Amino acid sequence: MFPRPLPEEKPLQRGLYVGFVALILILWLLPLFAVMLTASKTADEIMAGQYWTWPKHFNLIENFQAVFAQTNMWGYFINSLIITLPSVLLVLVFSTLTGYVLARYNFKGNALVFALFVGGNFLPAQIMMIPVRDLMVSVGLYDTYLALIIFHVAFQTGFATLFMRNFIAALPDELFQAARAEGASPWQTLRHVVIPLMRPALAALAILTFTFVWNDYFWAIVLTQSDAVKPVTAGLNNLRGEWTSAWNIVAAATLFVAVPPVTMFFLMQKHFIAGLTMGAVKG
Amino acid sequence: MSELWKRHRNWLAPLLFIAPGALLFGTIIIASSFESVWISFFDWDGVGPKTWAGLANYRELFADPQFYVSLKNNVIWLVMFMAAPPLGLALALLVNQQVAGMRFLKSLFFIPLVLATVTVGVVFGWVYDPNYGLLALIFNLFGATAPALLADEHAVTFAVVVAALWPQIAFCMVLFLAGLNNLSPDIIGAGRVDGARGWNMLWHVVLPQLRQVGFIALAVTVVGALRSFDMIAVMTSGGPFGSSEVLAYQMYEQSIFSYRFGYGAAIATVLFAIMIVFITWYLRMMVRLEKETR
Structure with a gap:
């Protein structure tokens, strides 16, 4: 030590x-x-x-x-939940599938697809802002929960794929050879070999994705407009503009916004840290 | 049908598995980024028809003094953010002891990391308030008057970056703590036998073993610096007079507030070019480090 x-x-x-x-x-x-x-x-x-x-x-x-009683924070809070929870669930499903394929199938272009997921996840949001906003406007999803859910799922799938691919690649080869020898289909292998071993990875990824999506501010202000769909982060900033001198109220609202991620962190601290450091540290 | 499926499932199934994630990420993230480059060659208000402008947006951009202010601020962010890995390492070294209660204290250090950047921005808005803020309190203790940092065009970027460093240092601390827990006890023991202590030990024995974590810490810090937007939007809105803008914020402002989507896209393209250099470096380092550890 x-x-x-x-x-x-x-x-x-x-x-x-x-x-x-x-x-x-x-x-x-x-x-x-x-x-x-x-x-x-x-x-x-x-x-x-x-x-x-x-x-x-x-x-x-x-x-x-x-x-x-006097602000819309509770409404924003519910909006954040409606946006965040389905996003986390979908990211877990999609990235388990992509991670499994990238870790266990040696097809041509595997490295390129993986590099695109990894590289894309580093891009600052502003680089894709105009086309994404335009897309959501043209399909009529601008200013809906779905616009934010679709974007967050797409973006978080990049990091989550990196995470899942590395986790599944580190599982022992013998498991997969045995499954193949038994004549298991790809789906059966995934269902009965991979998924039962993924619990720690799923927990870590769930808490990380929750924090990332919950804390998003940029897409909240780019893709939504009305109070009916705005998440807490954008709501808090509005509130600050409206209640300029009532600092005690703004301070209470600030604490309220921080409660879910901080609580989640303390409840699942081990998974959170394991998730952040995975890939950074082997073993 | 089922016969056909059985014969081909070994390649069809993986294709179906990867399809939803790859399509979503490919269209919304990757394709959109390249579409921004295309849009940068047009004049566009975001609603009406686009008109071809060739390189006019870029010509205007490179003659725009605000562009150089933003670029300079991006460099300030990047340089100041480089303090996060060493400070994170210092905190990690400070708390890396097994004493009763340390686990709880350690986790309290991580709190800034889980706060939303908006929250951090609002919190530091308080700290910097020249009349009642924490900074004012400290200045008053010494009988001085606190400067209005966020209203001073020469100080504002530095003040915002200091606020942004708070969660970034916590992030690096988490990474280095994990690295310190993974040190090889044999090599440390051998170092002790050879009489290495303190700084010597840190520099020659410990740091070489933290290379991989250090690389990740550096990478997330660079990305964090180049992604800076939320803090600026919340604390200064780019002001005073655009003096705290970075490329990401200027791009947002030109598009959303001035309806100049073509011009905004040109700024996004410059940012994209910077990121591609970084991403190429990152991927090459990742491959090299992966080979080393095998």
Whole structure:
């Protein structure tokens, strides 16, 4: 291990170390604490310019209630769910199929197709913005959930294919030889050999794709317009424009937007990190 | 029919498997990117008919001072973002100890990474507020007045990049932590026997083993820098007077706000050309590293 592990028999040294790390952590997350503090204040305190004092009256619950009652955040939140959940599901299905074929079939052009998936997934969104927007307008999907779902599924399939292909390629060859010897069809091999082994990969990919799609802002403002379909990210930015001086409300809404990805992260931390680092680290 | 299927299923089935993902990605991502190049040769308001303009959009672009401001800002993003891998590595080294409670502390360090960029933008909007922000608080402690960073055309890009570095450093930290957990104990042990310590150990024994993770960290950092859009849109809308725009933002603004889709497409094409250079480098490195580890 590097750095050298702190010796077990020196509890003072270990205690000082944890204290030091905690101090760095507080500085690291200071901007976030600032938002939490603001979200706990009353409008009066904000009006009086008291941003950094400890809240006189703890107002977090009331501010959240105001967010739900007086803004459309709840509606945006539901929109985000309607966009994100089907996208994640479809990405998992498509990328399992593409990853399986690219990992296990040696056809001509395999490397090229794989390179296109990998390379395409690095392209900044603005490069494809005009044609995608035009396409959605011309097929009548502009400003619908479906426009965002279709785009997110297409784009995330690039990264997901890279991920799945590497995972399936790392499975032992013997499994596939045995399946072939038994005369299993490609579908049977996929269904009974590959998919049962994919659980960790599917979990990791699900949490990553969820975070990517949930946090998208660019496509939300390019492909939607009306409040009825807008996701939370675009909603939050609108809210900030409309409630310029009510910082306590904006702060509460900001926390609300962050809740799903942060919760998902803490629930599935192991998978999230395994997913991000997969391919980066072998073994 | 079923006879025919059985005879050909070994190539038909994989074709059917790969078709939905490949068609979707091929048309919406790959083909659209190339279509942007085609559109860049036209005058187009996004609604009416396109009229052929030849290279006029490019001629105008290369004479547009805003283009050079955006390009310069792209370079600033790229250069400043290079701080993310070393700082991520430093944080990873800091927390890489097995002490009670460390797992929880570690995961708190990752939070910026899972926040939406819009959230990060809104949060740092607070930090930089010249009257009540965190920065103002710090300046006031020393009896000074905080500068209005986001309103200063010389400082604004730097301020936005610092905000964007927050999640990027967390990303690199996650990658390096995974790399540190995967170090070969034998090589580290051999290094210790040879008397390598501290910096020496890090430089000569640890870093060579982190090459692959370092490569990924560098690649995601370059992509992150070139993709910068959300933070600019949320924190400054490109202002003041376009001084914080990058190519991606200028492209968006020209298309969506000025209805100049042909001109926007020309900017997208320049960005595309830059990305192709990067992607070619990445794919070649990936192939080389894959060969090395086999």
